[in-house]
Amino acid sequence: MSDEWLKQVKWNEDGLVPAIAQDVHSGQVLMMAWMNPESLALTVAEKRAIYWSRSRQRLWRKGEDSGHVQHLHDLRLDCDGDCILMKVEQVGGIACHTGRQHCFFYALQDEQWQAVDEVLKDPHAIYSKAGE
């Protein structure tokens, strides 16, 4: 497989690009994480979201611990070549490690960030070992 398309992505100084995952059914933006060339290539090859974990410095197959796999339906690159947008089918309906549907649950109210979205599943029940 030619990797010319990978070279056309504008990787940042750390060799990463931000990747946005959007629920293919509801349109909800689920999360934003990072990809390196290997993780992007694997995302395309395996048709599931595979990120690069900056905290753990390793590939992160979304759902590897939680089962909350993101099956890839569509993958786009933006006009500047420095951001990825994926439409995904979110297994379990939970993308966030806090047990919520998505990660963007802090709303600004009275000059404070307030968690406004429901926890669907106790994180302790999601992860058998270390959290994602």
Add this chain to the structure above:
Amino acid sequence: MSDEWLKQVKWNEDGLVPAIAQDVHSGQVLMMAWMNPESLALTVAEKRAIYWSRSRQRLWRKGEDSGHVQHLHDLRLDCDGDCILMKVEQVGGIACHTGRQHCFFYALQDEQWQAVDEVLKDPHAIYSKAGE
């Protein structure tokens, strides 16, 4: 106005966070750009998307040249505190400097990035002076 909420955002080493703009009506993810503390504070205060232009190293009031202002309807911070999601009303229905509705118009087809979304307006007709 207290700026404690601004301090709770996890700014990167350049003092920025990625900010995603999503169309409040269609759910289409329009673009991703960057914000510094001042631009985020102004976005909230002026209820319109105001980014930090990395290329021009200055505040970028989206639509300042094009008229394609993004009126803010909802603003969220993610679980890690390092990414912003906005729901916006996109004036003119065009977010991208190429004249498209959104910036994520490159799809991967036959191992090549192909522009698959329609240009709604000639960029030369959008910008009277230097492009955004």
